Amino acid sequence: MLAFIARRLGLLIPTFFGVTLLTFALIRMIPGDPVEVMMGERRVDPVLHAQAMERLGLNKPLYAQYFDYIGQLAQGNLGESLRTRTSVWSEFTTLFPATLELALAALLFAGSLGLIAGVVAALKRGSLFDHGVMGISLAGYSMPIFWWGLLLIMFFSVWLGWTPVSGRIDLLYDIPPVTGFMLIDTLLADEPGAFVDALHHLILPAIVLGTIPLAVIARMTRSAMLEVLREDYVRTARAKGLSPARVVFVHGLRNALIPVLTVFGLQVGALLAGAVLTETIFSWPGIGKWLIESIGARDYPVVQNGILLIACLVILVNFVVDILYGLANPRIRHQR
Amino acid sequence: MTVDTTHPALDQALLYPSPLKEFWQAFAHNKGAVAGLLFMIVLVICALFAPWIAPHDPSEQFRDFMLTPPAWLDGGQLQFLLGTDEVGRDLLSRLIHGARLSLLIGLASVLMSLIPGIFMGLVAGFFPRLLGPSIMRLMDIMLALPSLLLAVAIVAILGPGLINTIFAIAIVSLPSYVRLTRAAVMGELNRDYVTAARLAGAGLPRLMFITVLPNCMAPLIVQATLSFSSAILDAAALGFLGLGVQPPTPEWGTMLASARDYIERAWWVVSLPGLTILLSVLAINLMGDGLRDALDPKLKNAQ
Amino acid sequence: MSLLDIKNLSVRFGDVTAVPVVDGLDLSVAKGEVLAIVGESGSGKSVTMMALMGLIDAPGIVSADSLQFDGTDMLRLKGRQRRHIVGKDLSMIFQDPMTSLNPSFTVGYQIEEVLHQHMGLKGQAARQRALQLLDRVEIPAAASRLNAYPHQLSGGMSQRVAIAMAIAAEPKLLIADEPTTALDVTIQAQIMELLVGLQREQDMGLVLITHDLAVVAETAQRVCVMYAGQAVEIGHVPQLFDAPTHPYTEALLKAIPEHSQGQRRLTTLPGIVPGRYDRPQGCLLSPRCPYVQARCHQQRPPLDAHERGAARCFYPLNLTAEVA
Numbered sequence: 034m035l036a037f038i039a040r041r042l043g044l045l046i047p048t049f050f051g052v053t054l055l056t057f058a059l060i061r062m063i064p065g066d067p068v069e070v071m072m073g074e075r076r077v078d079p080v081l082h083a084q085a086m087e088r089l090g091l092n093k094p095l096y097a098q099y100f101d102y103i104g105q106l107a108q109g110n111l112g113e114s115l116r117t118r119t120s121v122w123s124e125f126t127t128l129f130p131a132t133l134e135l136a137l138a139a140l141l142f143a144g145s146l147g148l149i150a151g152v153v154a155a156l157k158r159g160s161l162f163d164h165g166v167m168g169i170s171l172a173g174y175s176m177p178i179f180w181w182g183l184l185l186i187m188f189f190s191v192w193l194g195w196t197p198v199s200g201r202i203d204l205l206y207d208i209p210p211v212t213g214f215m216l217i218d219t220l221l222a223d224e225p226g227a228f229v230d231a232l233h234h235l236i237l238p239a240i241v242l243g244t245i246p247l248a249v250i251a252r253m254t255r256s257a258m259l260e261v262l263r264e265d266y267v268r269t270a271r272a273k274g275l276s277p278a279r280v281v282f283v284h285g286l287r288n289a290l291i292p293v294l295t296v297f298g299l300q301v302g303a304l305l306a307g308a309v310l311t312e313t314i315f316s317w318p319g320i321g322k323w324l325i326e327s328i329g330a331r332d333y334p335v336v337q338n339g340i341l342l343i344a345c346l347v348i349l350v351n352f353v354v355d356i357l358y359g360l361a362n363p364r365i366r367h368q369r
Numbered sequence: 370m371t372v373d374t375t376h377p378a379l380d381q382a383l384l385y386p387s388p389l390k391e392f393w394q395a396f397a398h399n400k401g402a403v404a405g406l407l408f409m410i411v412l413v414i415c416a417l418f419a420p421w422i423a424p425h426d427p428s429e430q431f432r433d434f435m436l437t438p439p440a441w442l443d444g445g446q447l448q449f450l451l452g453t454d455e456v457g458r459d460l461l462s463r464l465i466h467g468a469r470l471s472l473l474i475g476l477a478s479v480l481m482s483l484i485p486g487i488f489m490g491l492v493a494g495f496f497p498r499l500l501g502p503s504i505m506r507l508m509d510i511m512l513a514l515p516s517l518l519l520a521v522a523i524v525a526i527l528g529p530g531l532i533n534t535i536f537a538i539a540i541v542s543l544p545s546y547v548r549l550t551r552a553a554v555m556g557e558l559n560r561d562y563v564t565a566a567r568l569a570g571a572g573l574p575r576l577m578f579i580t581v582l583p584n585c586m587a588p589l590i591v592q593a594t595l596s597f598s599s600a601i602l603d604a605a606a607l608g609f610l611g612l613g614v615q616p617p618t619p620e621w622g623t624m625l626a627s628a629r630d631y632i633e634r635a636w637w638v639v640s641l642p643g644l645t646i647l648l649s650v651l652a653i654n655l656m657g658d659g660l661r662d663a664l665d666p667k668l669k670n671a672q
Numbered sequence: 673m674s675l676l677d678i679k680n681l682s683v684r685f686g687d688v689t690a691v692p693v694v695d696g697l698d699l700s701v702a703k704g705e706v707l708a709i710v711g712e713s714g715s716g717k718s719v720t721m722m723a724l725m726g727l728i729d730a731p732g733i734v735s736a737d738s739l740q741f742d743g744t745d746m747l748r749l750k751g752r753q754r755r756h757i758v759g760k761d762l763s764m765i766f767q768d769p770m771t772s773l774n775p776s777f778t779v780g781y782q783i784e785e786v787l788h789q790h791m792g793l794k795g796q797a798a799r800q801r802a803l804q805l806l807d808r809v810e811i812p813a814a815a816s817r818l819n820a821y822p823h824q825l826s827g828g829m830s831q832r833v834a835i836a837m838a839i840a841a842e843p844k845l846l847i848a849d850e851p852t853t854a855l856d857v858t859i860q861a862q863i864m865e866l867l868v869g870l871q872r873e874q875d876m877g878l879v880l881i882t883h884d885l886a887v888v889a890e891t892a893q894r895v896c897v898m899y900a901g902q903a904v905e906i907g908h909v910p911q912l913f914d915a916p917t918h919p920y921t922e923a924l925l926k927a928i929p930e931h932s933q934g935q936r937r938l939t940t941l942p943g944i945v946p947g948r949y950d951r952p953q954g955c956l957l958s959p960r961c962p963y964v965q966a967r968c969h970q971q972r973p974p975l976d977a978h979e980r981g982a983a984r985c986f987y988p989l990n991l992t993a994e995v996a
Contacts, residue, residue: 047506048506048509048510048513051506051507051509051510051513052510052513052514054510055510055511055514059522059526060526062526062527171401171651171654171655171658172647172651174654175598175602175647175650175651175654176647176650177602177605177606177622177625177643177646177647177650179605179606179609179622179625179643180609180625180639180642180643180644180646180647181643183625183628183629183632183639183643184639184640184643186632187632187633187636187639187640191632191633264771265766265768265771265772266771266772266773266774266775268727268766268772269766269772269773269774269834269837270774271725271726271727271758272725272727272758272759272763272764272766273758273759273763273785273786273789273837274754274755274756274757274758274759274760274786274789274790275755275759275785275789276752276755277751284774284777287774287776287777288774288775288776291776302512302513302514302515302516303515303516303517304515305515305518306515306516306517306518307517309517309518309521309610310517310606310609310610313609313610324518324521325521325610328521328525328612329611336522336525340514340518340522343514343515343518344513344514347513347514347515348513351513361776362775362776363775363776363821363823364775364821364823
């Protein structure tokens with residue numbers, strides 16, 4: 034197993050350097066003079082301009098600039114925001130827990146509901162429930178989630194008044210950030226009211242963000258389950274006199290989970306993209322909203338390294354999914 | 370050269386149905402796919418004849434009729450069938466004109482990624498030593514970024530607008546074509562007919578484009594349909610984020626972005642553009658499912 | 673009393689009017705007896721035993737007068753009660769060992785699962801017993817195989833594991849559904865030897881579903897020949913081979929290479945087994961039977977007992993001489 038992990042880890046390194054190359058090129062692709070762009074496109078004093086070029090290392094040849102960039106990254110220096118003058122890394126670490134909390138809630142929603150719906154649909158193939166699941170999941174798969182979010186806000190927040198419109202928690206509460214997870218921090222601060230309020234704030238965004246993964250997981254689980262239930266080893270399990278629940282959930286689902294896990298991994302990237310939209314709709318203070326606002330403000334260091342961080346995150350998650358995949362599937366693990 | 374045209378009448382049972390007919394029969398078997406196709410035809414007609422179908426100019430502001438509800442509601446006006454928006458523009462006309470943009474973006478971005486994607490995939494498949502792996506590495510890197518985020522990044526650099534939106538979406542969907550083409554090419558290259566063509570002295574371009582490529586088209590067509598629908602979704606998302614087509618152009622996503630402020634007063638401004646997006650994407654996905662089933666039975670359980 | 677007594681078993685797929693895949697089958701197995709069921713593919717051999725195990729799902733319909741096993745009617749049992757018997761007293765091994773084991777679990781886990789389910793064994797006790805079972809089915813280096821995954825085993829090894837699973841709870845009847853068909857020829861004999869050895873040791877009943885008449889001749893005490901879902905002949909072993917009473921049995925025996933030495937071609941029966949929709953009105957074999965008479969085309973013969981067994985034929989062979 035360790036050898037398997039090491040092999041997969043080895044594959045990460047070139048991908049990582051590729052991504053740095055991409056984010057490095059991103060900034061160089063800005064039309065016009067980067068210094069002028071960063072200084073607000075006013076006419077810049079030539080001396081100041083030269084100084085800025087010197088300071089940013091832009092007067093060196095491209096490969097030297099790239100090595101500078103890698104050197105900076107290696108020292109953990111991701112630059113600082115032009116707007117707030119705080120380091121990109123510290124902004125990222127403050128905002129990331131909010132996105133993670135949202136994404137985990139969405140995955141929990143999508144994963145649990147999707148697996149159950151998919152398994153039941155497969156077991157009751159051709160039934161009304163099956164058709165319903167397939168129809169709804171196709172609609173979910175085609176859903177423009179930014180609109181879906183607005184609809185849910187309109188319905189649950191504006192018309193019914195059940196859930197708050199935006200944010201993570203009511204301004205009345207002052208919760209000291211410990212973990213960055215609002216649900217945990219409210220409990221740590223011993224404020225059950227705030228916990229419930231935070232939960233209320235989380236529900237709609239989590240549903241919105243989880244919609245597409247839910248649809249994908251339900252469909253995938255169904256088709257994987259249908260395939261697995263036809264396998265000989267399921268018949269063997271039944272011939273052993275095992276209970277139907279054990280046959281379906283231990284012998285069936287265990288094998289059906291392998292393709293579902295792959296899809297799950299692919300969904301993590303989509304989830305981060307969806308977070309950009311969801312956070313914008315619900316004013317959720319996470320990295321998605323941060324990135325969009327930085328783009329609007331032409332805060333290039335944030336855009337550049339924010340994207341780098343997100344890409345690393347996706348790579349990391351895919352790596353973890355790969356490992357899980359190996360755990361779930363002995364045939365992969367033993368492959369050379 | 371003379372051709373004997375007096376051969377006996379062919380036995381009807383021995384005539385294979387034409388591929389097109391066979392395809393249509395398989396496609397028509399899927400009710401959802403046919404429904405999707407019908408909706409798409411309506412959408413295409415709307416897009417082609419928008420100026421004649423739309424009751425009003427999409428940017429004409431009827432200042433006396435701001436936020437008029439749809440015709441069937443209290444206070445609705447027959448001349449504004451689906452109501453008006455915050456500056457009094459006819460919603461129906463804007464939606465019809467929006468179809469133009471969405472289909473244009475979808476079509477252009479699919480073409481702009483399909484053609485280079487197929488080419489790169491063919492090259493990657495035919496040169497498995499050096500060029501292939503380096504192309505695939507590059508695609509892996511592009512896949513490391515979620516598609517919408519990459520599009521957002523590209524637009525952030527190039528600036529918002531129609532052309533850049535198309536460009537960004539095309540770049541984002543490139544890797545899937547490259548991977549798909551390469552996988553299909555690798556599968557075909559070991560087949561005997563390719564060896565036969567090689568031995569017959571077919572040159573590389575002929576092998577690539579005439580011998581192998583046609584046999585790889587089925588999954589590519591399906592993928593093209595699916596990325597058409599995600600192009601529409603991504604374009605609308607970019608528009609919604611303010612990074613896509615800029616107002617006052619009637620793009621569906623952009624319309625939604627400006628409708629956000631009226632969520633408490635005018636549900637139709639919020640609901641209708643989104644519903645149009647959903648239905649269009651759904652229709653294309655349904656068609657894609659039908660295409661997949663009809664073109665390549667092997668792919669049936671692939672999704 | 674016999675261990676297994678099947679009376680008038682029919683299995684259909686679809687509604688009640690569908691042509692049955694198994695049609696009015698009567699079958700019995702005594703304690704410690706080896707019964708072989710032979711017949712072409714699709715003659716209903718496997719389906720019969722799947723029905724007994726309760727492995728036929730909708731749209732399949734199982735009906736019978738009784739499916740008596742060890743004093744209980746399996747047909748009347750519901751879920752939980754059935755599962756107390758299936759896998760314990762009544763177990764089955766299947767044709768393709770490579771796909772019959774779950775790829776996600778170790779061999780040990782899959783054997784211990786049976787021990788847990790039916791014998792209440794857990795932890796170290798189950799481990800020990802699983803080890804003994806692997807030894808029992810002659811798997812070398814058994815201890816190391818417990819942690820192996822099915823894909824790490826060869827076909828023959830996998831079938832041994834499947835057998836270990838099936839005999840784990842010391843069944844009274846073991847059903848082996850073409851246990852050697854998917855294996856290499858060299859392995860086939862070993863597996864058969866193992867099965868027969870286990871059967872003698874434990875004095876369990878064994879139902880052997882097979883195409884291989886040579887295997888039947890060596891191992892079985894009685895044979896049931898099936899054709900198009902019906903039992904056409906039931907008889908004891910040496911006699912049935914020496915003097916088959918049903919034309920179909922005779923045809924099967926003639927098709928064995930050893931029986932046709934000196935001939936240029938194997939004798940074969942012309943035609944194919946009737947499908948679901950082209951069943952003849954009379955005897956199901958009538959279109960192919962070399963001894964066919966007018967009556968055969970009009971009426972279906974019943975399975976009539978005679979002094980050496982039973983045959984579903986109006987004009988049984990090799991009988992009149994002895995009777996007279």
